[in-house]
Amino acid sequence: MKITFWLSLFIVFYTFMGYGIFLYLLIKIKRIFKGRPAIITPISDLLPNCTLVVAGFNEELVIEEKIINCLQLKYPAGKLKLLFITDGSTDKTPEIIRQYPQIQLLHQDERAGKIAAVHRAMEYVNTEIAVFTDANTFLNPEAIMRICRHYTDETVGAVAGEKRVQIDENADASAAGEGFYWKYESTLKKWDSELYSVVGAAGELFSVRRSLYQDVPADTVLDDFMISMLIAAKGYRIIYEPEAYAIETASENVSEELKRKIRIAAGGMQSILRLKSLFNPFKYPVLSFQYISHRVLRWTVTPFLLILVFALNAVLALKPGETFYLIFFVAQILFYVLALLGFIMEKRHIRIKILFIPYYFCVMNYAVLMGIIRYFRKKQSSVWEKAQRKQ
Numbered sequence: 001m002k003i004t005f006w007l008s009l010f011i012v013f014y015t016f017m018g019y020g021i022f023l024y025l026l027i028k029i030k031r032i033f034k035g036r037p038a039i040i041t042p043i044s045d046l047l048p049n050c051t052l053v054v055a056g057f058n059e060e061l062v063i064e065e066k067i068i069n070c071l072q073l074k075y076p077a078g079k080l081k082l083l084f085i086t087d088g089s090t091d092k093t094p095e096i097i098r099q100y101p102q103i104q105l106l107h108q109d110e111r112a113g114k115i116a117a118v119h120r121a122m123e124y125v126n127t128e129i130a131v132f133t134d135a136n137t138f139l140n141p142e143a144i145m146r147i148c149r150h151y152t153d154e155t156v157g158a159v160a161g162e163k164r165v166q167i168d169e170n171a172d173a174s175a176a177g178e179g180f181y182w183k184y185e186s187t188l189k190k191w192d193s194e195l196y197s198v199v200g201a202a203g204e205l206f207s208v209r210r211s212l213y214q215d216v217p218a219d220t221v222l223d224d225f226m227i228s229m230l231i232a233a234k235g236y237r238i239i240y241e242p243e244a245y246a247i248e249t250a251s252e253n254v255s256e257e258l259k260r261k262i263r264i265a266a267g268g269m270q271s272i273l274r275l276k277s278l279f280n281p282f283k284y285p286v287l288s289f290q291y292i293s294h295r296v297l298r299w300t301v302t303p304f305l306l307i308l309v310f311a312l313n314a315v316l317a318l319k320p321g322e323t324f325y326l327i328f329f330v331a332q333i334l335f336y337v338l339a340l341l342g343f344i345m346e347k348r349h350i351r352i353k354i355l356f357i358p359y360y361f362c363v364m365n366y367a368v369l370m371g372i373i374r375y376f377r378k379k380q381s382s383v384w385e386k387a388q389r390k391q
Contacts, residue, residue, distance in 0.1 A: 005312040008305040015302040019293040023191045042149040044076040048128040051081040055117045056135030060091040069138045085121040115223040119215050131207040143244035147207050150239045157212045157236025158228045160198050161205030161244040193240035196286040199294050201228040205246035221267030265371020268299035303365040
């Protein structure tokens with residue numbers, strides 16, 4: 001029982017903190033022998049032709065702001081195309097876009113989901129690079145230049161930008177927790193990229209070489225993750241570029257964030273089952289290590305191990321003379337009590353920031369459990385589920 005407890009606890013610790021620590025040490029060692037990565041200065045003549053693909057569904061409240069944001073992007077004249085696709089939209093989104101002749105608009109009344117829209121859009125992309133971004137996120141002016149400068153390296157097949165969550169002083173647990181989570185994720189991605197490759201890209205902002213892009217199955221939930229990892233599976237690296245960032249508001253509330261996380265977890269399980277080749281350390285010695293450590297453990301066993309650790313700890317704490325297990329069990333109870341208090345305070349709209357992290361941590365792991373159950377019950381649709389965001 002003790003062996004199972006300690007092994008489970010180690011995996012939990014490694015998943016959420018240990019991998020980050022170990023990754024940091026590996027980076028430090030790599031820098032001793034190879035130094036820090038050189039900063040690539042974008043040279044206009046060397047930047048490739050690029051198409052910015054924006055997929056939007058019923059985005060009339062933000063689409064004009066998004067268009068203005070895109071038109072303000074800095075890139076060599078004549079090298080950047082703007083392509084918006086609004087399949088299935090029933091509001092004024094297409095009409096608003098048609099007012100801007102600089103933008104190529106694709107629209108059809110049929111709604112088949114985001115990935116179907118992306119596949120259709122890619123048929124019209126004839127530039128070397130395709131950059132994807134969401135309609136409700138806003139890019140910094142240098143974003144495309146910062147991303148495309150990396151393609152001078154032939155080993156790079158995809159480049160992921162940084163997602164930033166906009167929060168304010170009165171943020172609730174969903175906003176504050178999501179913001180903290182993405183800051184930690186961004187740090188891990190920087191180190192993953194420096195070691196070898198990022199393990200997957202987020203749809204808010206990422207890019208691929210057009211020649212390496214391949215359609216994913218129509219029922220794919222995490223199309224951005226699958227598209228980027230299929231490129232990694234071909235032997236190319238995914239680079240992380242924090243100086244290219246997409247800003248979006250947090251989920252409207254914890255319920256909306258939970259819905260989004262469950263969908264991501266279901267998609268994560270689907271992706272793991274479809275990317276089985278990445279488990280081969282002989283073919284992918286570094287990528288396989290990064291993939292399992294950063295993604296697979298989070299999306300599969302770790303949430304279950306949290307429950308197992310708690311249950312085993314309860315049994316061990318009851319045994320006479322097991323002082324450590326008793327103290328650790330009390331610490332676990334305290335942590336979950338704080339999470340429960342965070343839930344209660346959130347329901348009453350009382351903001352106590354110290355409670356946000358344990359509460360959000362529990363919400364995330366609950367979402368993974370529900371996502372796994374949803375996937376195997378085949379209840380997860382690939383059709384675009386638009387989350388409610390703070391206005």
